Amino acid sequence: MKVKVDFGSFPMYMGDDKQEKIVCDIRKGFASRIYTDISGIEAHLLAEKIYRSEGVIELNEGECAIIGSAAEVLFYGSFADSWHDYMEKHKEESV
Numbered sequence: 001m002k003v004k005v006d007f008g009s010f011p012m013y014m015g016d017d018k019q020e021k022i023v024c025d026i027r028k029g030f031a032s033r034i035y036t037d038i039s040g041i042e043a044h045l046l047a048e049k050i051y052r053s054e055g056v057i058e059l060n061e062g063e064c065a066i067i068g069s070a071a072e073v074l075f076y077g078s079f080a081d082s083w084h085d086y087m088e089k090h091k092e093e094s095v
Contacts (some may be wrong), residue, residue, distance in 0.1 A: 002091050003064055006056045007031075012082045019081075027051055033074050034066070042066060 007027045014020040031051035034043050046063050060066070064087065071080040 001061045001064065001091055003087060004056050005059060005086070005090075006052055007018050007050050008055065010082070011086065013078045013085075016077070018081065018085075026079075027053060027092055034070055038066065038070055 008025045009023045009031060010026050011021045012024050012026075012092040014022055023062055027050055031047040034050070035047035038047075043060060043066055049057060049063075067083060068087070
């Protein structure tokens with residue numbers, strides 16, 4: 001499974017009712033958290049890929065798994081929910 005994502009324009013929920021979203025540039029903060037808090041060369045390379053990204057990038061299954069596990073532990077619920085729903089919506093489009 002591959003998924004295309006633009007971390008410079010990522011849709012984030014504004015509240016727990018999930019009725020409103022804003023578009024955020026999460027590249028720097030997100031990449032920094034992966035770089036500092038997740039071990040392994042794969043996480044390091046993913047952090048650089050996100051940080052240096054310009055526009056849409058393609059993530060492979062392993063990269064999506066790293067982000068999914070990080071979303072559950074390292075980030076606020078709004079990001080975890082936003083990431084989960086983004087994956088559900090876009091995984092079919094990327095096949």
